[in-house]
Ligand SMILES: Nc1ncnc2c1ncn2[C@@H]1O[C@H](COP(=O)(O)OP(=O)(O)OP(=O)(O)O)[C@@H](O)[C@H]1O
């Protein structure tokens with residue numbers, strides 16, 4: 001990352017407003033969830049709650065018969081409207097339609113919608129209208145930006161409701177592997193379509209690292225090196241970050257935190273949702289093997305049953321994080337046949353061995369880029385929902401040989417709070433102490 005960026009430090013009492021009274025949001029645009037933090041002059045940072053009073057919203061949208069559904073409502077409706085429910089938005093955002101990753105996602109049923117290439121060759125979502133009320137039925141292509149803008153608009157609306165005022169500016173997290181074009185496209189989605197002005201795009205781990213530097217690192221620490229490991233829904237990203245403190249003022253002895261991102265690495269197709277797919281396959285195979293299904297087509301050929309079983313797989317995965325076995329029950333999954341069984345965590349772990357074999361790969365890549373060995377890392381901080389899978393932490397513990405795997409930040413919310421923090425300085429609307437970031 002070029003140059004030094006002065007970013008702000010907010011004090012726990014709140015932020016002093018010295019400029020225009022503009023509110024802003026830090027948005028963590030994840031592949032599974034969208035989370036946002038609201039910054040208002042003179043008030044503490046606050047998470048943006050959705051209409052169901054939840055602190056995170058599933059990053060998906062359903063075009064229902066009469067309205068747009070978001071979050072849990074969209075997830076609930078995905079079985080009924082599989083072809084107009086759009087998920088996997090971040091992983092497909094700005095990707096070329098014929099890219100191997102996209103084709104693999106289709107093949108692996110991450111995408112059950114009809115997708116096509118738009119005029120740029122980028123993934124677009126096909127929507128077929130039924131043609132009710134006399135108008136022609138037809139097919140429409142929704143661009144990647146249009147669908148993501150719907151989500152951003154929703155988040156803006158929630159933030160404005162909470163702020164009881166307009167919210168115009170934002171900082172958005174992006175994966176470290178986003179290309180220049182993908183960055184331009186997300187800016188367009190926010191600025192041209194969702195009515196938000198983008199102050200900055202930041203990497204997820206950078207946002208978390210800034211937050212960490214504010215109050216989790218000793219105020220006089222020099223060369224304190226922290227490895228951030230973030231397993232989200234669709235990827236795993238690692239950043240190695242060094243914290244020092246510099247005296248940049250001739251007048252005062254006050255030290256300013258100095259944060260260097262030494263290296264970043266990622267494993268693009270290693271995320272918690274990949275585990276959902278492993279579980280989905282186990283369950284689909286068991287369903288297909290039922291006596292009642294003899295001679296019947298594979299469940300995977302039915303979009304509605306596929307969506308329902310994917311949803312169950314995600315639920316079962318979380319249960320298997322807490323317990324060694326889980327009860328599966330999907331009533332009348334297909335043709336009035338119910339799926340009911342008990343699944344062992346060990347069976348999932350065995351079937352997911354290819355995924356687990358890659359858990360430590362981005363760590364090795366980041367260490368190599370930074371020219372460091374694990375002995376030179378003082379702390380490891382875990383982020384993202386994927387680290388709740390016991391096998392993941394077990395593998396990390398074995399490989400990292402550090403005293404503790406830290407969870408000092410709220411691994412779900414550090415990214416949106418960090419980006420809100422970065423944004424609070426970029427506008428000059430808030431009086432904030434400096435942190436230097438390179
Ligand atoms: N208890 C749990 N056990 C296993 N997985 C879990 C658990 N809780 C949440 N997850 C998984 O974590 C994932 C979401 O994590 P997170 O919120 O970090 O993703 P994201 O930020 O949206 O994705 P990304 O960073 O990849 O874009 C989901 O796939 C979810 O199923």
Ligand SMILES: [Mg+2]
Nearest residue numbers: 030204232384
């Ligand atoms: Mg994430």
